[in-house]
Amino acid sequence: xxxxxxxxxxxxxxxxxxxxxxxxxxxxxxxxxxxxxxxxxxxxxxxxxxxxxxxxxxxxxxxxxxxxxxxxxxxxxxxxxxxxxxxxxxxxxxxxxxxxxxxxxxxxxxxxxxxxxxxxxxxxxxxxxxxxxxxxxxxxxx
Amino acid sequence: xxxxxxxxxxxxxxxxxxxxxxxxxxxxxxxxxxxxxxxxxxxxxxxxxxxxxxxxxxxxxxxxxxxxxxxxxxxxxxxxxxxxxxxxxxxxxxxxxxxxxxxxxxxxxxxxxxxxxxxxxxxxxxxxxxxxxxx
Numbered sequence: 381x382x383x384x385x386x387x388x389x390x391x392x393x394x395x396x397x398x399x400x401x402x403x404x405x406x407x408x409x410x411x412x413x414x415x416x417x418x419x420x421x422x423x424x425x426x427x428x429x430x431x432x433x434x435x436x437x438x439x440x441x442x443x444x445x446x447x448x449x450x451x452x453x454x455x456x457x458x459x460x461x462x463x464x465x466x467x468x469x470x471x472x473x474x475x476x477x478x479x480x481x482x483x484x485x486x487x488x489x490x491x492x493x494x495x496x497x498x499x500x501x502x503x504x505x506x507x508x509x510x511x512x513x514x515x516x517x518x519x520x521x522x
Numbered sequence: 523x524x525x526x527x528x529x530x531x532x533x534x535x536x537x538x539x540x541x542x543x544x545x546x547x548x549x550x551x552x553x554x555x556x557x558x559x560x561x562x563x564x565x566x567x568x569x570x571x572x573x574x575x576x577x578x579x580x581x582x583x584x585x586x587x588x589x590x591x592x593x594x595x596x597x598x599x600x601x602x603x604x605x606x607x608x609x610x611x612x613x614x615x616x617x618x619x620x621x622x623x624x625x626x627x628x629x630x631x632x633x634x635x636x637x638x639x640x641x642x643x644x645x646x647x648x649x650x651x652x653x654x655x656x657x
Binding site: 407484491 | 538545566629638655
């Protein structure tokens with residue numbers, strides 16, 4: 381199989397499981413996420429279980445893969461764009477958290493909800509892309 | 523508790539599949555922005571198409587439909603727009619979201635991701651809790 385065809389198959393299979401997982405876990409409903417983030421109400425631990433479920437696979441799996449040294453269908457693992465903790469990372473994560481705490485949507489659930497033609501998720505996704513574009517414009521001007 | 527954990531495991535398997543084959547990070551924000559403005563479009567577009575299909579498939583297999591607040595009216599629509607702009611700008615500046623930094627970055631034992639998760643969890647809880655008290 382050619383590299384690009386393999387990439388498409390692997391990407392599609394990963395996306396399929398990812399989308400199904402988002403729905404099954406309940407993360408695609410912002411009320412569940414806000415129930416976890418809002419400590420003034422009776423706490424909903426759902427998001428903790430989702431993270432633990434995901435990490436129960438990725439922690440050992442990524443460790444094994446890194447020990448192997450290289451992925452099965454590529455020359456190397458993607459290197460992160462940047463290695464150190466800097467102000468950009470802190471500011472970005474803080475802003476993201478505020479938006480997440482307002483709407484209860486992070487990017488994955490926004491994509492899944494938009495795919496299901498939910499008007500709220502579509503509006504959030506469109507605004508999210510505008511926000512990312514704005515961040516690029518402001519950064520290139522700075 | 524079982525469904526969130528099982529759903530999380532599916533997300534983890536998805537992330538491991540992408541990492542073990544292509545060596546790439548299954549971060550929803552990074553993949554979306556990369557598909558629009560970056561390189562390596564084919565696998566990213568395939569991931570996004572797969573994510574859409576996976577959401578429909580799960581619905582078809584009986585997963586509950588997502589419950590979202592209505593955006594009828596100026597105030598709720600504006601709230602969602604503000605939330606979206608912040609999520610977009612923040613994940614673009616911080617290079618990742620719940621899946622990229624959380625599911626994948628923590629598994630890579632990345633200090634950057636651990637810091638990002640601690641910061642967005644804290645600011646998310648602070649924001650949601652303040653809004654919960656006020657509203």
